[in-house]
Amino acid sequence: MAGNGWTQSTPARSSTGLPNLGDGSGMTPSAERKLGDRIARELYRDPDYLDDPVIMEYVQSIWQPLLAAARLRGELPPELDQAYAWELLLGKDRSVNAFALPGAYFGLHLGLVGVVTSRDELASVLAHELSHVTQRHISRLITRQGEQTPWLIGAMILGALAASKNPGAANAAIVGGQAVAAQTQLNFSRDMEREADRVGFGVMSQAGFAPQGFASMFEKLQQASRLNDGGNFPYLRSHPLTTERISDMQSRVPQGAAAVTLGGELDQAMVAARARVLSNTAVDGLRNWALEVEPTRLARLAPYQQAGALYGATLAAIKLRENAAALQAWTRLNELVRNDAAAARLARLLGAELYLAQGDTARAQALLNDGEAKTSRAELFLLTPVRVRTGQAKAASESLQIWLVDHPRDAQAWQLLASAYAAQGRNVASIRAEAEVNVAQLDYASALARFKAAQEQARLGGAGADHFEASIVDTRARQMELLLREQALER
Structure with missing residues (x-):
């Protein structure tokens, strides 16, 4: 975008040898963290915010191996590792949803935890969201809206989150055409979604989770998106699922890999x-x-x-x-x-x-x-x-x-x-x-x-x-x- 001071750098390459589409952001990790802090501050006040030690301990038992695998693969450089929060926030919302926010804050709805049938399925969702952050997709999208102040962008993100639960609540944070701008900004491009799939697949496999969980979770999310979508800026739309993406994940499972039964853990x-x-x-x-x-x-x-x-x-x-x-x-x-x-x-x-x-x-x-x-x-x-x-x-x-x-x-x-x-x-x-x-x-x-x-x-x-x-x-x-x-x- 002309006039926003953003200079596209040469894309770096991850451990997979493929370019990281999220590189080249004009927003520093420190600035992104401050924006994320502002948004997280409001989420902590949300009545739906929940810190349940039992559920959080279970989620962390999946999350920490994913972070370790991202570091091992070189997807998580030290400057991001130190600058970002890497915090998980649970919400009591019954919708099947998860999302990443600036500065490496991650939202996870209990509705999603309640429908997964294996650790591998939950790992696939977390690995996908983690990869949006490690590839700096969020900051890149924010940079595209360079004419907007970071705080206005933060208000727009909060409005979009509020609208996913209550359409009327969005009016407090988003007015007029800003709603369209916010939704456009939050929607990851198809290329970014595919990269998050690819990198996330590698991260969860490196962490020891069954890669079949990615394909089975995608099928659940595709069904849930039909059930959750009331046409009121549902945040799940920011992760559009296609038959192509599901097929791509299925094709990435190594041929001859041992069959894995997803589910059945007490x-x-x-x-x-x-x-x-x-x-x-x-x-x-x-x-x-x-x-x-x-x-x-x-x-x-x-x-x-x-x-x-x-x-x-x-x-x-x-x-x-x-x-x-x-x-x-x-x-x-x-x-x-x-x-x-x-x-x-x-x-x-x-x-x-x-x-x-x-x-x-x-x-x-x-x-x-x-x-x-x-x-x-x-x-x-x-x-x-x-x-x-x-x-x-x-x-x-x-x-x-x-x-x-x-x-x-x-x-x-x-x-x-x-x-x-x-x-x-x-x-x-x-x-x-x-x-x-x-x-x-x-x-x-x-x-x-x-x-x-x-x-x-x-x-x-x-x-x-x-x-x-x-x-x-x-x-x-x-x-x-x-x-x-x-x-x-x-x-």
């Missing part, structure tokens, strides 16, 4: 059931799960389908506070999955949720392994309220502090730490932890307000006074003021 079926329950917590939706585990109906299902049905019925009964039904379904689930280590662990965590909901902390703690809790996010987050309720708040805060050393942007960990500090009467530390929740979610204005509240608490003194924490609060407050000034200058 743990995958249980995670999918959890996603379906959490994406539809209406009373009628929860009650429908009881029908899934009627003896005659359950007997007709394969073992992995039985595991999913029993898991969903247990979680739904917990949400409905129907303790007897929850205990009955969970007991049957335990019996079914006892010989599968991964599935048995998920059942154990679900049991801890069940007993916590009933207020039976002793049984909940008996199901949680303290050794695993030091490294496993799901165990740690379930164990924290158990410890707080049983007078072990100090042990809870110490475990969370260890976790946060390696995961400083874990907002839910900071929130749990705030509750553990409050139980100990450490008021300044508790308020500071609440401020760190806002920092992790990129809401620096709210963080500064909480840091100032902690400063005021420190000045009041009393039982909750902590001079070391007060010093940390003063430093963090100054850092927030600096970040807010930088944001104001960027605008």
Whole structure:
């Protein structure tokens, strides 16, 4: 585009020897990250945003090998690796969808997690979205709209996302002809889609996932796009699926490759059931799960389908506070999955949720392994309220502090730490932890307000006074003021 200052560079070549279409962007990784931060800040505030430790742990077990494979293949150069966020955000939306945002933020709807039948299918979606970012397709499209300010582009992207759920909500962020411009900008070209397929296929294969998952997932997405498309800027349109692309993925599976059965894993079926329950917590939706585990109906299902049905019925009964039904379904689930280590662990965590909901902390703690809790996010987050309720708040805060050393942007960990500090009467530390929740979610204005509240608490003194924490609060407050000034200058 003339006059936008964009200079097309010679396309670099990936480890496959083919040119990367996303190279040559005029937008720096730092600028793209700032735009992504702005969009992610709003998504964290969205009521549909969800950080479920069990589902996120499962997704991360697929995501991290994909990132490692992209680095190994040379698809992820160090400058992008360091500059970008590489954050996954879960949404409770029931639509079958996933998307990439500037700065390597990735959205994943529970509707998609709920329909995949294997780890390989989910890996194919994540690898495809990852490849849009590593090939810099997003920044290249943004560069084409050089006359638009980055912040306006960010508002347009948020409007397009809002419109995929509620057409009327888009009017708050997109007006008039800007809607068309936003949709045009977000739609990846066919060449970019094909490249994301090609690179993503290589990445997931390198990571050890069955390449057949790509073709089978494409078929699911093609069907879902017909069901989801109401004509109101559905974000799924940004990934148009064609028979040609599906055939291309099928042809890439090496000839003579051993046949792979996609599906049948007990743990995958249980995670999918959890996603379906959490994406539809209406009373009628929860009650429908009881029908899934009627003896005659359950007997007709394969073992992995039985595991999913029993898991969903247990979680739904917990949400409905129907303790007897929850205990009955969970007991049957335990019996079914006892010989599968991964599935048995998920059942154990679900049991801890069940007993916590009933207020039976002793049984909940008996199901949680303290050794695993030091490294496993799901165990740690379930164990924290158990410890707080049983007078072990100090042990809870110490475990969370260890976790946060390696995961400083874990907002839910900071929130749990705030509750553990409050139980100990450490008021300044508790308020500071609440401020760190806002920092992790990129809401620096709210963080500064909480840091100032902690400063005021420190000045009041009393039982909750902590001079070391007060010093940390003063430093963090100054850092927030600096970040807010930088944001104001960027605008």
